[in-house]
Amino acid sequence: MGFWIGEQHDDGYCPPTIYRWLTPKRSGNSINGLGETDKRRPTPILWHRLKHIEFKLNQLLFQSRFRPRMILQHPGIALHFLRMKRAKKRLKTAQPHPIPHVFDDTTTAVKDMAMVFGADTVGITKLRPDIVFEGYTLPEWAQTALDDGQLYVVVMAVQHDKDCFESAPSWAFSKEIANQYNQGSDLALQVAHWILDKGYRAYGHGGPEGGEFLLHPLAIEAGIGELGKHGSLINPKLGANFRIACVYTTLPLHSDVVSEFGVDDFCTKCQICTKACPPQAINESKKTVRGEEKFYVDFDKCFPYMTDHYGCGICLKECPWSREDVVEKLYRKQQKRLFSNVFDKQVLAIDETVYQPSEEVS
Numbered sequence: 001m002g003f004w005i006g007e008q009h010d011d012g013y014c015p016p017t018i019y020r021w022l023t024p025k026r027s028g029n030s031i032n033g034l035g036e037t038d039k040r041r042p043t044p045i046l047w048h049r050l051k052h053i054e055f056k057l058n059q060l061l062f063q064s065r066f067r068p069r070m071i072l073q074h075p076g077i078a079l080h081f082l083r084m085k086r087a088k089k090r091l092k093t094a095q096p097h098p099i100p101h102v103f104d105d106t107t108t109a110v111k112d113m114a115m116v117f118g119a120d121t122v123g124i125t126k127l128r129p130d131i132v133f134e135g136y137t138l139p140e141w142a143q144t145a146l147d148d149g150q151l152y153v154v155v156m157a158v159q160h161d162k163d164c165f166e167s168a169p170s171w172a173f174s175k176e177i178a179n180q181y182n183q184g185s186d187l188a189l190q191v192a193h194w195i196l197d198k199g200y201r202a203y204g205h206g207g208p209e210g211g212e213f214l215l216h217p218l219a220i221e222a223g224i225g226e227l228g229k230h231g232s233l234i235n236p237k238l239g240a241n242f243r244i245a246c247v248y249t250t251l252p253l254h255s256d257v258v259s260e261f262g263v264d265d266f267c268t269k270c271q272i273c274t275k276a277c278p279p280q281a282i283n284e285s286k287k288t289v290r291g292e293e294k295f296y297v298d299f300d301k302c303f304p305y306m307t308d309h310y311g312c313g314i315c316l317k318e319c320p321w322s323r324e325d326v327v328e329k330l331y332r333k334q335q336k337r338l339f340s341n342v343f344d345k346q347v348l349a350i351d352e353t354v355y356q357p358s359e360e361v362s
Protein backbone atom coordinates (compact mmCIF):
# COMPACT_ATOMS: atom_id res chain seq x y z
CA MET A 1 0.00 0.00 0.00
CA GLY A 2 1.25 3.50 -0.85
CA PHE A 3 1.83 6.20 1.72
CA TRP A 4 0.32 9.17 -0.22
CA ILE A 5 -1.71 7.40 -2.89
CA GLY A 6 -3.62 4.15 -2.51
CA GLU A 7 -3.20 1.08 -4.67
CA GLN A 8 -5.58 -0.89 -6.82
CA HIS A 9 -5.37 -4.67 -6.40
CA ASP A 10 -7.33 -7.48 -8.04
CA ASP A 11 -9.56 -7.71 -4.99
CA GLY A 12 -10.17 -3.96 -4.67
CA TYR A 13 -8.60 -0.65 -3.78
CA CYS A 14 -6.39 -0.13 -0.74
CA PRO A 15 -6.41 3.45 0.67
CA PRO A 16 -3.06 5.14 1.34
CA THR A 17 -1.49 5.00 4.77
CA ILE A 18 -1.89 8.77 5.29
CA TYR A 19 -5.66 8.52 4.77
CA ARG A 20 -5.95 5.64 7.23
CA TRP A 21 -3.91 7.50 9.85
CA LEU A 22 -6.26 10.47 9.61
CA THR A 23 -9.47 8.41 9.71
CA PRO A 24 -11.52 8.59 12.93
CA LYS A 25 -12.35 5.40 14.82
CA ARG A 26 -16.06 5.64 14.10
CA SER A 27 -16.91 4.56 10.56
CA GLY A 28 -18.46 7.00 8.12
CA ASN A 29 -21.26 4.52 7.45
CA SER A 30 -22.13 4.53 11.13
CA ILE A 31 -22.20 8.36 11.18
CA ASN A 32 -24.52 8.22 8.15
CA GLY A 33 -26.86 5.87 10.02
CA LEU A 34 -26.33 2.71 7.93
CA GLY A 35 -28.36 -0.12 9.45
CA GLU A 36 -30.31 2.17 11.78
CA THR A 37 -34.02 1.39 11.68
CA ASP A 38 -35.20 4.51 13.52
CA LYS A 39 -35.59 7.81 11.74
CA ARG A 40 -33.31 10.64 12.89
CA ARG A 41 -31.86 13.86 11.54
CA PRO A 42 -28.72 13.46 9.40
CA THR A 43 -25.27 14.04 10.92
CA PRO A 44 -22.88 16.24 8.90
CA ILE A 45 -19.96 14.17 7.67
CA LEU A 46 -18.11 16.14 4.98
CA TRP A 47 -17.96 19.60 3.39
CA HIS A 48 -18.98 21.30 6.62
CA ARG A 49 -17.12 23.44 9.12
CA LEU A 50 -14.48 21.32 10.81
CA LYS A 51 -16.04 21.76 14.25
CA HIS A 52 -19.16 19.92 13.01
CA ILE A 53 -17.53 16.80 11.54
CA GLU A 54 -15.54 13.76 12.65
CA PHE A 55 -13.82 13.29 9.27
CA LYS A 56 -12.19 16.72 9.57
CA LEU A 57 -8.63 15.51 8.88
CA ASN A 58 -9.75 13.49 5.86
CA GLN A 59 -11.59 16.53 4.54
CA LEU A 60 -8.42 18.59 5.02
CA LEU A 61 -6.39 15.96 3.16
CA PHE A 62 -8.79 16.16 0.21
CA GLN A 63 -8.68 19.95 0.22
CA SER A 64 -4.89 20.04 0.52
CA ARG A 65 -4.64 18.11 -2.75
CA PHE A 66 -7.23 20.23 -4.50
CA ARG A 67 -7.07 23.85 -3.39
CA PRO A 68 -3.39 24.79 -3.99
CA ARG A 69 -3.58 23.47 -7.57
CA MET A 70 -6.90 25.25 -8.15
CA ILE A 71 -5.46 28.55 -6.88
CA LEU A 72 -2.34 28.22 -9.04
CA GLN A 73 -3.93 26.91 -12.23
CA HIS A 74 -7.43 28.41 -12.11
CA PRO A 75 -7.25 31.54 -9.93
CA GLY A 76 -10.51 32.80 -11.50
CA ILE A 77 -12.45 29.84 -10.11
CA ALA A 78 -10.78 30.20 -6.69
CA LEU A 79 -11.58 33.93 -6.56
CA HIS A 80 -15.16 33.32 -7.71
CA PHE A 81 -15.55 30.86 -4.81
CA LEU A 82 -14.33 33.47 -2.30
CA ARG A 83 -16.64 36.13 -3.76
CA MET A 84 -19.61 33.74 -3.48
CA LYS A 85 -18.70 32.92 0.11
CA ARG A 86 -18.66 36.59 1.10
CA ALA A 87 -21.87 37.30 -0.84
CA LYS A 88 -23.67 34.40 0.92
CA LYS A 89 -22.59 35.79 4.28
CA ARG A 90 -24.00 39.22 3.41
CA LEU A 91 -27.22 37.64 2.15
CA LYS A 92 -27.89 36.17 5.63
CA THR A 93 -28.74 39.65 6.90
CA ALA A 94 -30.28 41.11 3.71
CA GLN A 95 -33.73 42.62 4.25
CA PRO A 96 -36.64 42.21 1.82
CA HIS A 97 -38.28 45.14 0.04
CA PRO A 98 -40.83 46.63 2.53
CA ILE A 99 -43.76 46.40 0.10
CA PRO A 100 -44.45 42.85 -1.14
CA HIS A 101 -45.06 42.48 -4.85
CA VAL A 102 -48.35 40.92 -6.00
CA PHE A 103 -47.90 38.18 -8.60
CA ASP A 104 -50.32 36.59 -11.04
CA ASP A 105 -48.40 33.32 -10.91
CA THR A 106 -45.57 33.41 -8.38
CA THR A 107 -44.34 29.87 -8.99
CA THR A 108 -43.97 30.32 -12.74
CA ALA A 109 -42.28 33.69 -12.21
CA VAL A 110 -39.65 32.19 -9.87
CA LYS A 111 -38.98 29.23 -12.15
CA ASP A 112 -38.67 31.48 -15.19
CA MET A 113 -36.21 33.73 -13.36
CA ALA A 114 -34.12 30.72 -12.27
CA MET A 115 -33.92 29.56 -15.90
CA VAL A 116 -33.04 33.09 -17.06
CA PHE A 117 -30.24 33.24 -14.45
CA GLY A 118 -28.78 29.95 -15.76
CA ALA A 119 -30.52 26.91 -14.21
CA ASP A 120 -30.84 23.84 -16.44
CA THR A 121 -33.87 22.63 -14.52
CA VAL A 122 -35.89 23.88 -11.50
CA GLY A 123 -38.25 22.31 -8.98
CA ILE A 124 -39.99 23.48 -5.81
CA THR A 125 -40.83 21.79 -2.55
CA LYS A 126 -41.26 22.55 1.17
CA LEU A 127 -38.43 22.00 3.64
CA ARG A 128 -38.95 19.22 6.20
CA PRO A 129 -37.45 19.62 9.70
CA ASP A 130 -36.17 16.01 9.71
CA ILE A 131 -33.57 16.70 7.01
CA VAL A 132 -31.95 19.63 8.81
CA PHE A 133 -28.49 18.50 10.00
CA GLU A 134 -27.96 17.78 13.68
CA GLY A 135 -26.28 20.76 15.32
CA TYR A 136 -27.54 23.22 12.71
CA THR A 137 -30.19 25.91 13.00
CA LEU A 138 -31.79 28.07 10.37
CA PRO A 139 -32.02 31.88 10.57
CA GLU A 140 -34.92 32.90 12.84
CA TRP A 141 -37.24 33.97 10.01
CA ALA A 142 -36.66 30.63 8.23
CA GLN A 143 -37.10 28.57 11.41
CA THR A 144 -40.45 30.29 12.07
CA ALA A 145 -41.62 29.54 8.53
CA LEU A 146 -40.36 25.95 8.84
CA ASP A 147 -42.27 25.48 12.12
CA ASP A 148 -45.40 26.74 10.33
CA GLY A 149 -44.78 24.36 7.42
CA GLN A 150 -44.36 27.31 5.08
CA LEU A 151 -40.68 27.36 4.18
CA TYR A 152 -40.32 26.75 0.44
CA VAL A 153 -37.18 25.61 -1.33
CA VAL A 154 -36.40 26.32 -4.97
CA VAL A 155 -34.06 23.55 -6.11
CA MET A 156 -31.99 24.19 -9.24
CA ALA A 157 -29.63 22.01 -11.25
CA VAL A 158 -26.66 23.15 -13.34
CA GLN A 159 -25.04 20.83 -15.86
CA HIS A 160 -21.29 20.11 -16.11
CA ASP A 161 -19.48 20.61 -19.37
CA LYS A 162 -19.90 17.28 -21.19
CA ASP A 163 -16.27 16.80 -22.27
CA CYS A 164 -15.02 17.40 -18.72
CA PHE A 165 -17.68 15.08 -17.32
CA GLU A 166 -16.71 12.32 -19.71
CA SER A 167 -13.05 12.62 -18.76
CA ALA A 168 -13.72 11.62 -15.11
CA PRO A 169 -11.75 10.89 -13.05
CA SER A 170 -9.56 13.78 -14.12
CA TRP A 171 -8.37 17.20 -13.04
CA ALA A 172 -10.55 18.66 -15.83
CA PHE A 173 -13.67 17.19 -14.23
CA SER A 174 -12.58 18.23 -10.76
CA LYS A 175 -12.13 21.81 -12.00
CA GLU A 176 -15.53 21.64 -13.71
CA ILE A 177 -17.20 20.51 -10.47
CA ALA A 178 -15.75 23.58 -8.72
CA ASN A 179 -16.85 25.74 -11.63
CA GLN A 180 -20.44 24.47 -11.50
CA TYR A 181 -20.60 24.83 -7.72
CA ASN A 182 -19.72 28.48 -8.29
CA GLN A 183 -22.35 28.78 -11.03
CA GLY A 184 -24.91 27.20 -8.71
CA SER A 185 -24.04 29.65 -5.90
CA ASP A 186 -24.23 32.55 -8.32
CA LEU A 187 -27.62 31.39 -9.52
CA ALA A 188 -28.94 30.86 -5.98
CA LEU A 189 -27.80 34.35 -4.95
CA GLN A 190 -29.46 35.99 -7.95
CA VAL A 191 -32.75 34.17 -7.37
CA ALA A 192 -32.63 35.02 -3.64
CA HIS A 193 -32.02 38.72 -4.39
CA TRP A 194 -34.83 38.71 -6.93
CA ILE A 195 -37.20 37.33 -4.25
CA LEU A 196 -35.96 39.86 -1.65
CA ASP A 197 -36.72 42.64 -4.13
CA LYS A 198 -40.27 41.32 -4.29
CA GLY A 199 -40.72 41.69 -0.54
CA TYR A 200 -40.09 38.17 0.86
CA ARG A 201 -37.25 36.62 2.85
CA ALA A 202 -34.86 34.38 0.93
CA TYR A 203 -31.44 32.77 1.27
CA GLY A 204 -29.46 31.08 -1.50
CA HIS A 205 -27.02 28.22 -1.15
CA GLY A 206 -24.69 26.35 -3.51
CA GLY A 207 -21.79 23.92 -2.89
CA PRO A 208 -19.20 22.72 -2.36
CA GLU A 209 -19.76 23.48 1.32
CA GLY A 210 -22.80 21.82 2.85
CA GLY A 211 -25.73 23.95 3.97
CA GLU A 212 -28.09 23.53 6.90
CA PHE A 213 -29.96 20.57 5.39
CA LEU A 214 -29.57 17.60 3.03
CA LEU A 215 -30.21 18.60 -0.55
CA HIS A 216 -30.82 15.22 -2.21
CA PRO A 217 -34.16 14.39 -0.55
CA LEU A 218 -35.39 17.89 -1.35
CA ALA A 219 -34.34 17.61 -4.97
CA ILE A 220 -36.21 14.30 -5.23
CA GLU A 221 -39.33 15.84 -3.69
CA ALA A 222 -39.01 18.85 -6.01
CA GLY A 223 -39.16 16.49 -9.02
CA ILE A 224 -35.56 17.10 -10.11
CA GLY A 225 -34.79 13.39 -10.34
CA GLU A 226 -34.69 9.94 -8.81
CA LEU A 227 -31.94 8.48 -6.63
CA GLY A 228 -29.69 6.12 -8.59
CA LYS A 229 -27.78 3.15 -7.22
CA HIS A 230 -24.61 5.28 -7.42
CA GLY A 231 -26.05 7.55 -4.72
CA SER A 232 -26.56 10.55 -7.00
CA LEU A 233 -29.71 11.92 -8.56
CA ILE A 234 -30.69 11.05 -12.11
CA ASN A 235 -32.66 13.55 -14.14
CA PRO A 236 -34.43 12.46 -17.34
CA LYS A 237 -32.59 15.08 -19.43
CA LEU A 238 -29.33 15.69 -17.58
CA GLY A 239 -28.67 12.12 -16.42
CA ALA A 240 -26.33 12.29 -13.41
CA ASN A 241 -24.35 15.11 -14.99
CA PHE A 242 -25.23 18.08 -12.73
CA ARG A 243 -24.81 19.88 -9.40
CA ILE A 244 -27.57 21.28 -7.22
CA ALA A 245 -28.10 24.68 -5.65
CA CYS A 246 -31.13 25.99 -3.75
CA VAL A 247 -32.95 29.00 -2.34
CA TYR A 248 -35.15 28.81 0.72
CA THR A 249 -37.82 31.45 1.04
CA THR A 250 -41.03 32.63 2.69
CA LEU A 251 -42.49 33.46 -0.74
CA PRO A 252 -45.60 31.25 -1.03
CA LEU A 253 -45.13 28.79 -3.92
CA HIS A 254 -46.67 25.62 -5.34
CA SER A 255 -44.68 22.45 -4.69
CA ASP A 256 -43.83 20.12 -7.54
CA VAL A 257 -44.47 16.40 -7.32
CA VAL A 258 -41.91 13.60 -7.21
CA SER A 259 -40.88 12.59 -10.71
CA GLU A 260 -40.73 8.80 -11.22
CA PHE A 261 -39.60 7.71 -14.63
CA GLY A 262 -38.27 4.23 -13.94
CA VAL A 263 -34.79 4.79 -12.47
CA ASP A 264 -35.51 2.79 -9.33
CA ASP A 265 -36.73 -0.17 -11.36
CA PHE A 266 -33.86 0.08 -13.84
CA CYS A 267 -31.21 0.29 -11.11
CA THR A 268 -32.40 -2.87 -9.39
CA LYS A 269 -31.32 -4.82 -12.49
CA CYS A 270 -28.42 -2.73 -13.78
CA GLN A 271 -24.92 -3.30 -12.41
CA ILE A 272 -22.90 -0.91 -14.52
CA CYS A 273 -21.87 1.42 -11.71
CA THR A 274 -21.32 -1.37 -9.18
CA LYS A 275 -18.90 -3.04 -11.59
CA ALA A 276 -17.24 0.22 -12.66
CA CYS A 277 -16.51 1.48 -9.13
CA PRO A 278 -12.83 0.65 -8.44
CA PRO A 279 -13.14 0.42 -4.61
CA GLN A 280 -16.43 -1.53 -4.90
CA ALA A 281 -18.26 1.07 -2.86
CA ILE A 282 -21.66 0.80 -4.55
CA ASN A 283 -24.00 -1.67 -2.90
CA GLU A 284 -26.01 -3.85 -5.25
CA SER A 285 -29.19 -3.67 -3.23
CA LYS A 286 -30.89 -1.06 -1.06
CA LYS A 287 -29.88 -0.63 2.58
CA THR A 288 -31.63 0.71 5.66
CA VAL A 289 -30.30 4.17 6.46
CA ARG A 290 -31.86 6.14 9.35
CA GLY A 291 -35.11 4.24 9.01
CA GLU A 292 -35.37 4.42 5.23
CA GLU A 293 -34.71 1.77 2.55
CA LYS A 294 -32.60 3.32 -0.19
CA PHE A 295 -29.60 2.96 -2.43
CA TYR A 296 -26.48 3.65 -0.41
CA VAL A 297 -22.81 4.10 -1.32
CA ASP A 298 -20.23 2.87 1.21
CA PHE A 299 -18.66 6.09 2.49
CA ASP A 300 -15.60 4.36 3.92
CA LYS A 301 -14.73 2.85 0.52
CA CYS A 302 -15.73 5.75 -1.72
CA PHE A 303 -14.19 8.77 0.00
CA PRO A 304 -10.55 7.56 0.12
CA TYR A 305 -10.76 6.76 -3.60
CA MET A 306 -12.28 10.17 -4.32
CA THR A 307 -9.48 11.79 -2.34
CA ASP A 308 -6.89 10.02 -4.50
CA HIS A 309 -8.67 10.58 -7.83
CA TYR A 310 -9.80 14.20 -8.20
CA GLY A 311 -13.26 13.53 -6.75
CA CYS A 312 -13.67 10.43 -8.97
CA GLY A 313 -17.09 10.50 -10.76
CA ILE A 314 -16.59 7.21 -12.65
CA CYS A 315 -20.01 5.93 -11.55
CA LEU A 316 -21.73 9.11 -12.81
CA LYS A 317 -19.98 8.99 -16.15
CA GLU A 318 -20.66 5.29 -16.71
CA CYS A 319 -24.36 5.50 -15.80
CA PRO A 320 -26.43 4.96 -18.99
CA TRP A 321 -28.77 7.78 -17.95
CA SER A 322 -25.82 10.16 -18.41
CA ARG A 323 -25.33 9.09 -22.02
CA GLU A 324 -26.95 11.57 -24.37
CA ASP A 325 -27.11 9.02 -27.15
CA VAL A 326 -29.24 6.59 -25.15
CA VAL A 327 -31.07 8.58 -22.48
CA GLU A 328 -34.13 9.45 -24.53
CA LYS A 329 -34.63 5.86 -25.67
CA LEU A 330 -34.08 4.64 -22.13
CA TYR A 331 -36.58 7.16 -20.80
CA ARG A 332 -39.25 6.10 -23.28
CA LYS A 333 -38.60 2.43 -22.58
CA GLN A 334 -38.96 2.93 -18.82
CA GLN A 335 -42.08 5.05 -19.28
CA LYS A 336 -43.67 2.28 -21.30
CA ARG A 337 -42.67 -0.21 -18.68
CA LEU A 338 -44.12 1.88 -15.89
CA PHE A 339 -47.42 2.66 -17.54
CA SER A 340 -48.21 -0.33 -19.70
CA ASN A 341 -49.65 -3.67 -18.69
CA VAL A 342 -48.15 -5.26 -21.78
CA PHE A 343 -44.76 -5.60 -20.09
CA ASP A 344 -44.49 -8.40 -17.60
CA LYS A 345 -42.50 -8.21 -14.39
CA GLN A 346 -39.53 -10.18 -15.69
CA VAL A 347 -35.97 -8.88 -15.55
CA LEU A 348 -35.40 -5.79 -17.68
CA ALA A 349 -32.49 -6.66 -19.92
CA ILE A 350 -30.08 -3.81 -20.50
CA ASP A 351 -30.63 -4.08 -24.19
CA GLU A 352 -27.42 -3.68 -26.14
CA THR A 353 -29.33 -1.71 -28.74
CA VAL A 354 -30.00 0.78 -25.97
CA TYR A 355 -26.70 0.86 -24.13
CA GLN A 356 -23.10 0.05 -24.95
CA PRO A 357 -20.60 0.73 -22.14
CA SER A 358 -18.31 3.55 -23.23
CA GLU A 359 -15.06 1.91 -22.24
CA GLU A 360 -13.55 -0.50 -19.79
CA VAL A 361 -12.83 1.09 -16.42
CA SER A 362 -9.86 -0.30 -14.55
Ligand code: SF4
Nearest residue numbers: 277302312313314315
Ligand atom coordinates in the same frame (compact mmCIF):
# COMPACT_ATOMS: atom_id res chain seq x y z
S1 SF4 B 1 -17.34 8.30 -6.91
FE1 SF4 B 1 -15.88 6.72 -7.59
S2 SF4 B 1 -15.37 5.64 -5.71
FE2 SF4 B 1 -17.23 6.78 -5.27
S3 SF4 B 1 -18.90 5.38 -5.72
FE3 SF4 B 1 -18.54 6.53 -7.61
S4 SF4 B 1 -17.08 5.24 -8.76
FE4 SF4 B 1 -17.06 4.54 -6.66
Ligand code: SF4
Nearest residue numbers: 228229267270273319
Ligand atom coordinates in the same frame (compact mmCIF):
# COMPACT_ATOMS: atom_id res chain seq x y z
S1 SF4 C 1 -25.25 2.74 -13.63
FE1 SF4 C 1 -27.09 1.51 -13.66
S2 SF4 C 1 -27.39 0.87 -11.51
FE2 SF4 C 1 -25.93 2.55 -11.52
S3 SF4 C 1 -27.18 4.35 -11.12
FE3 SF4 C 1 -26.94 4.17 -13.35
S4 SF4 C 1 -28.72 2.99 -14.02
FE4 SF4 C 1 -28.57 2.74 -11.80
